[in-house]
Amino acid sequence: MAKAEMRKVFWPLILSLIAIFLLAPLMIVVVFSFAANTVTRLPIEGLTLNWYTQLFGNSEFWSALKNSVLISLPAAIIATLTGTAVAFGLSSNDRQKALSLLSILSLPVMLPPLVIAIGLVVLFVRGLGLLLGLPAVIIGHVLLTQPLVALVIAARLATFDQTAVEAARDLGATRFQAFRFITLPQMKTAIIGAFLIAFAVSLDEFIVTLFTIGSGNTLSTFVWGRMRTALDPSINAVATLLLVFTIAVVLFSAAQNKRQA
């Protein structure tokens, strides 16, 4: 009897423990961004929005936010274009070849971001003699996010029903018309989802950005700067904003997928 009862509790317990492990650190950051404590420990000394008002009054924060958008928006757009194109281009190849090519494209994601970063620095500074800055960061982010887009779109394409396209072609539509009126509308959610994922990844990206931005900050390097100098709880506020935004992006993308399915 006891063993059967233990069995019933086992999986809910294990799953809950691991779920708590995954989320607790994030929740701690969020909770303490509203706490009056100057040190992160219990008990909580009262609720306050001070850390946020302090943050919003900081011009460095706003310029970091501006740079983040100036980098991540173009990077995500470009990555969505190139990644979607790759997914479509490889869709009519045999699966093995397509998989190998996608794996190669994913190499930048597998190697340490540090190596990507220093590679770009060497290329720009030594090889091309160009200045580092926003364009360099955008390129680095595209390298890191276009494989993700390609994988998401390729996965969606794998379940895509080609018969409607073939029927349209039989009825006289050009390849472009078939793409525009049949394929594209159905792929819309996947493409938007992929764009959002690329945007979220780029927003959070830190290592490549740090090495290639030259001067100035993005949100993530701003957090880094704060962490290097003073470990005050205002970091909780920025981190919470970043966290809430990227998670909202993911939840929105997931909701879109649910509607599609």
Add this chain to the structure above:
Amino acid sequence: MSARKPLINWLAAPAFSLFGLFFLLPLALLFVVSFWRVSNFKLAPALSIAAYWRTFAEFGGVLAMTILIGLTVAALSTIIGFIFAYGARFHGKRYADGLILLVMISLFGGYLTKIYAWKSVLAQDGLINSALLNLGLIDAPLAWLIYSPFAVVLALTHFLLPFAVLPIHAELKNVDIITLEAARDLGASRRQVLHKIVLPQIRRGLFAAFALTFLAAAGDYVTPLFLGSGGGMMIGQFIALEFSTRFNWPGGAAMSFCLMAACGLIISAFWVGLVRGKS
């Protein structure tokens, strides 16, 4: 079929051009630079293996430690990840989707944010120590909680766990629960079902989980910077140093290639082990 080929190349060209120009080319340049010398903070083209020799002489121990931490994190992530994915898939009932959503939320929760969170939790005056002190369970803060291999492994495992869960769960979705139940009906023990039916089917997922987490852990440098011991624990920290303050590009480049070579060897060894079948 052959008429479509040009279209395929044209579509894939933008992505692969960016890849070639801004990833392969820099890697090639980096490789060339690793054979150069540095004198008086100026790069001097040369053909010398001094940088590589120095990597092994000065940083051999650090490289070994890096690999060890990488393997530990990968093992922990893969095992815990498998447990979570398996539980969510076969015992999650109506929470299965929600559990995976939780994993995705954690995945996108931020990189620096998590390091900062663990710093708050593990610090001498942080959450855990202050709670234990207040409860009277300890007399002095636990020193090993932070600035130690423990902290680095913990934080890296926490960060990389979603990367392990997702590939394993994706493969587990293809495992039919009916096969498992049939095996149990025919008398197989739980362990036999696990070893002979589940694990063989998800070999690729397990490999992906292990490879991803190992590579990410071995290449990381920010986590040991904030949570590791002061001198420097992982080779990524030293590579970053060589490239920033020390301006020793050949040194940093050589260390990077040594790290990548070591990781490549280990991943290949695991791939071979997997192809020959898991025990």
